[in-house]
Every structure is written in structure tokens, then in C-alpha cells.
Amino acid sequence: MTGETEVTDVATQPTESGADLTRSRLIEAARKAFGEKGFHATTTRDIAAAAGLSPAAVYVHHRTKEDLLYAISRAGHEAILTDMRAAIAGAPEVAGKLEAVVHAMVLRHTREYAAARVVNYELDGLSAQHREDIEKLRAQIQGIVRRLLRTGVADGSFVVDDVRITSNAIVAMAIDAARWYRPATDPAPDRIASHHARLAVRMVAAAG
Structure with missing residues (x-):
């Protein structure tokens, strides 16, 4: 041991990107909407609203x-x-x-x-x-x-x-x-x- 305090470089730690977070939000919102209304009765607008996003944002991450x-x-x-x-x-x-x-x-x-x-x-x-x-x-x-x-x-x-x-x-x-x-x-x-x-x-x- 050197007696020095070990410092972790936070910048090197893996983090979830903004795009990944948005995809996760959309999947969770879709899961909830499909569960409540069924797949066929759920619209893209329903999913976007549940995720707090615009309908256009859905298509950025999911076709x-x-x-x-x-x-x-x-x-x-x-x-x-x-x-x-x-x-x-x-x-x-x-x-x-x-x-x-x-x-x-x-x-x-x-x-x-x-x-x-x-x-x-x-x-x-x-x-x-x-x-x-x-x-x-x-x-x-x-x-x-x-x-x-x-x-x-x-x-x-x-x-x-x-x-x-x-x-x-x-x-x-x-x-x-x-x-x-x-x-x-x-x-x-x-x-x-x-x-x-x-x-x-x-x-x-x-x-x-």
C-alpha cells in the first residue's frame, strides 16, 4: 500500500446514454399501454404520451x-x-x-x-x-x-x-x-x- 487514496475515474464508468434511457422509457410506456388497452387498441400517441415524449420521438427509436x-x-x-x-x-x-x-x-x-x-x-x-x-x-x-x-x-x-x-x-x-x-x-x-x-x-x- 502506498498510503494514497485511490480515486475512481468516474468518466470511465459505463453509463446509460440518453438514447438508451429514451428507448427504455418507450418500452416501459408501451408495456403499460399494451397491458391496459391491448396491442391493437393502443396508438403510437398513447405510448408517446405515457413516456412524456412527442409521437415523432417514438419513430426515432422504434420503427x-x-x-x-x-x-x-x-x-x-x-x-x-x-x-x-x-x-x-x-x-x-x-x-x-x-x-x-x-x-x-x-x-x-x-x-x-x-x-x-x-x-x-x-x-x-x-x-x-x-x-x-x-x-x-x-x-x-x-x-x-x-x-x-x-x-x-x-x-x-x-x-x-x-x-x-x-x-x-x-x-x-x-x-x-x-x-x-x-x-x-x-x-x-x-x-x-x-x-x-x-x-x-x-x-x-x-x-x-
Whole structure:
């Protein structure tokens, strides 16, 4: 040690640019507007007003209203995939992995229920190319659950008559929590997530 005070050069620290901040404001405003009015009923003027910007400013950062929906949907699906992969890595055996995966999915869909409704229930507003991209992400989500079910069947942990149908049911159950969840009247997200996670394991567990 030299005894000198270390000085951090603030100018070298990464910061979010003004353009990035504006894009973030627009995405958040669009997410809120789509959630309240639906994609088709929302206008560019609605989004701009919610973001405190002029309608022309929207087109500086996003070519169309649909581009905003795609950005929101892609970010939401990628976040779920990240949660699921982390959940798998943190559990030692297949039943624990399935429970952790469902818990992670339901937790995000209830904590961020308003955004999750846009991500999952406004897909018909996407262009064909963007819808194809999102469907690939959704296939990855389904694939994670199907692989867990197949692994559990192979090692005797699970009994599943039809892996595809069962995985569809489990994923649908997790996603649908966003549709019916109401923070003012429903239990806390963690409690709902734990309940769904245990239920998913009971659906497939082999008799002990």
C-alpha cells in the first residue's frame, strides 16, 4: 500500500446514454399501454404520451409499434429462459429441478403479471418473422420441461403417459398464473409459486 487514496475515474464508468434511457422509457410506456388497452387498441400517441415524449420521438427509436411489442416479448421470454436455466443448475436431482423450474416460472409471472400478460397474450400483434422468433423461444421453454420429464421417466422418478401433453399442461399452468393473479386479493407470489411447483411434481411423481 502506498498510503494514497485511490480515486475512481468516474468518466470511465459505463453509463446509460440518453438514447438508451429514451428507448427504455418507450418500452416501459408501451408495456403499460399494451397491458391496459391491448396491442391493437393502443396508438403510437398513447405510448408517446405515457413516456412524456412527442409521437415523432417514438419513430426515432422504434420503427413501428410492433417493434416495441417484439422487444417486450423477446425480453420477457429470454428472462424466463434465464430463470429456468438457473433453477436447473441450483437443484441436485430431477424432481427438485422440475419443482425449481416451475417455481421460477410462476414467480416471475406473478411478480411481473402485467408485463407477462403482454408477453404471452398479445402475440397476434407480431409480424410473421417476429412471431417465428418468439415461437422458437417458447419451444426452448417447452423443451426444458420435456427434457426434465424424460429424464425423470428414464430414472424412475416420474411416471408420465405422454411427455408432450404433460409438459404443455405444466407450462400452461405456470404461464396462466399471470392471467388470473390479482395482488390485492391473491396470496403472495412466492406462496403461489411454491404451490404450483409442488403440484407439478405431484402430477408426474412415481408412487413411492
